[in-house]
Amino acid sequence: MTPSVPILAIVGRPNVGKSTLFNRIVGSRRAIVGDEPGITRDRLYGDAEWSGRNLRIVDTGGILPEEKDLIPSEIFRQARVALEEAAAVVMVVDGRSELVAPDLELARLLRKTNRPLFLAVNKVDSDKQSALLGDFHRLGIPQMFPVSAEHGRGVDDLLDAVIAVVAPPVAKEDTEGVEPAPADKEQSAAEVKVAIIGHPNVGKSTLLNCLTATDRAIVSPIPGTTRDAVDEVVERNGRRFRFIDTAGIRRKGKTHLMAEKLSVIMARKHLESADIALLVIDATEGVSQLDAAIAGYAHESGRSVIIVVNKWDLVLSGLNKPGRPTKAQRMRESKRPADRDAYEQRLRFQLKFLHYAPVIFVSAKSGKGTEKIFPLLEQVADERRKRIPTSAMNRFLEHVDFDRASVPVRERVKILYVTQASVSPPTFVLFTDRAVKLHFSYERFLENQIRRAFGFVGTPIWIKTRARNP
Numbered sequence: 001m002t003p004s005v006p007i008l009a010i011v012g013r014p015n016v017g018k019s020t021l022f023n024r025i026v027g028s029r030r031a032i033v034g035d036e037p038g039i040t041r042d043r044l045y046g047d048a049e050w051s052g053r054n055l056r057i058v059d060t061g062g063i064l065p066e067e068k069d070l071i072p073s074e075i076f077r078q079a080r081v082a083l084e085e086a087a088a089v090v091m092v093v094d095g096r097s098e099l100v101a102p103d104l105e106l107a108r109l110l111r112k113t114n115r116p117l118f119l120a121v122n123k124v125d126s127d128k129q130s131a132l133l134g135d136f137h138r139l140g141i142p143q144m145f146p147v148s149a150e151h152g153r154g155v156d157d158l159l160d161a162v163i164a165v166v167a168p169p170v171a172k173e174d175t176e177g178v179e180p181a182p183a184d185k186e187q188s189a190a191e192v193k194v195a196i197i198g199h200p201n202v203g204k205s206t207l208l209n210c211l212t213a214t215d216r217a218i219v220s221p222i223p224g225t226t227r228d229a230v231d232e233v234v235e236r237n238g239r240r241f242r243f244i245d246t247a248g249i250r251r252k253g254k255t256h257l258m259a260e261k262l263s264v265i266m267a268r269k270h271l272e273s274a275d276i277a278l279l280v281i282d283a284t285e286g287v288s289q290l291d292a293a294i295a296g297y298a299h300e301s302g303r304s305v306i307i308v309v310n311k312w313d314l315v316l317s318g319l320n321k322p323g324r325p326t327k328a329q330r331m332r333e334s335k336r337p338a339d340r341d342a343y344e345q346r347l348r349f350q351l352k353f354l355h356y357a358p359v360i361f362v363s364a365k366s367g368k369g370t371e372k373i374f375p376l377l378e379q380v381a382d383e384r385r386k387r388i389p390t391s392a393m394n395r396f397l398e399h400v401d402f403d404r405a406s407v408p409v410r411e412r413v414k415i416l417y418v419t420q421a422s423v424s425p426p427t428f429v430l431f432t433d434r435a436v437k438l439h440f441s442y443e444r445f446l447e448n449q450i451r452r453a454f455g456f457v458g459t460p461i462w463i464k465t466r467a468r469n470p
């Protein structure tokens with residue numbers, strides 16, 4: 001049995017450079033960094049390799065142990081979870097700033113964890129600044145390393161020390177020539193990445209916590225609480241689902257702080273790396289223009305989509321309240337009819353381009369209805385990777401009556417044969433008698449016929465044309 005990968009937790013006060021160090025070790029811009037304190041809030045994981053040994057790195061939000069406000073206290077709770085599962089801890093301090101009481105208190109708490117503890121004095125860019133290290137001995141952490149996370153200076157010495165403690169080298173013959181087991185390769189290939197998307201405060205983090213049965217993401221009524229994309233793996237029926245809770249996507253004009261703008265960019269980046277998007281709609285608000293825009297991102301990037309109408313319990317309970325509804329309540333009700341079929345019909349009208357996406361009504365807070373999500377994810381993941389043999393596609397083509405497509409005669413083309421070129425998303429290539437762009441009505445008609453014959457629930461279908469060589 002392969003030993004578990006040791007976890008290295010990076011902790012410290014806000015704005016000392018934890019996320020920069022995390023990105024440096026992981027080797028990619030996984031965490032959002034900036035000059036604004038408190039950008040990172042949830043735990044953020046990444047994988048790294050050093051001296052032939054693997055490490056799992058966890059970045060935590062800035063810790064202020066005595067802070068009682070909701071977001072800082074939740075950050076502290078998330079950081080404590082990271083410390084409990086860590087094999088070693090790196091405390092990061094700002095080498096250009098004087099020690100303050102929260103630094104001393106945090107160091108005291110970390111020493112009590114009985115984990116191997118390392119001190120990274122960050123922002124030490126040259127040997128001249130190394131003279132400033134003397135004061136940091138007050139923290140009582142013997143393993144101290146001057147580093148520059150931004151430039152990489154000193155990070156190698158830090159990692160060498162960490163590896164020596166948590167992942168000492170094994171004998172060469174233990175690993176040499178060993179190939180991964182086929183089952184491991186299949187399991188890796190079978191992992192389904194699921195991005196949870198939507199505008200701020202629709203319940204994405206609550207849904208993540210419900211699906212993973214954890215308090216993985218910070219949940220609060222404050223819109224925009226999630227900034228970095230938080231991910232968690234769940235194994236279900238022999239399949240791995242990696243859920244990614246993205247930051248709420250807003251319009252460009254509605255984002256002001258640099259961290260918020262970066263979080264929107266990163267949310268779209270993580271969406272584009274996912275297989276399936278869970279588009280979360282707030283049932284109490286109905287479908288907005290922003291919802292439609294976010295859905296458009298998923299559709300255009302070729303992600304499979306499941307529409308999750310969240311807070312449905314609030315809609316139903318609102319209808320049962322005694323008393324005569326106000327004019328404002330009646331207007332809201334006209335935008336979000338309570339009857340499920342009527343609601344879905346209106347939603348379909350507003351998101352016509354997602355006609356292929358299944359709709360599910362849930363309450364992420366109570367968990368009601370969420371048990372239907374996993375079976376849907378399995379179905380949509382299979383449909384996304386479905387491949388139709390060319391022979392079956394051409395038999396299908398023989399029975400399609402293209403005269404039913406409302407296309408002007410001069411824009412019609414003769415389709416000679418069709419083949420599926422790729423999956424994820426399913427992509428079909430039509431070989432035609434002449435080089436023209438397929439009329440949108442032709443394309444829509446053909447897509448509908450393909451879906452009627454072969455399914456492809458939840459996934460967009462891409463159709464490309466190619467003229468046969470004369």
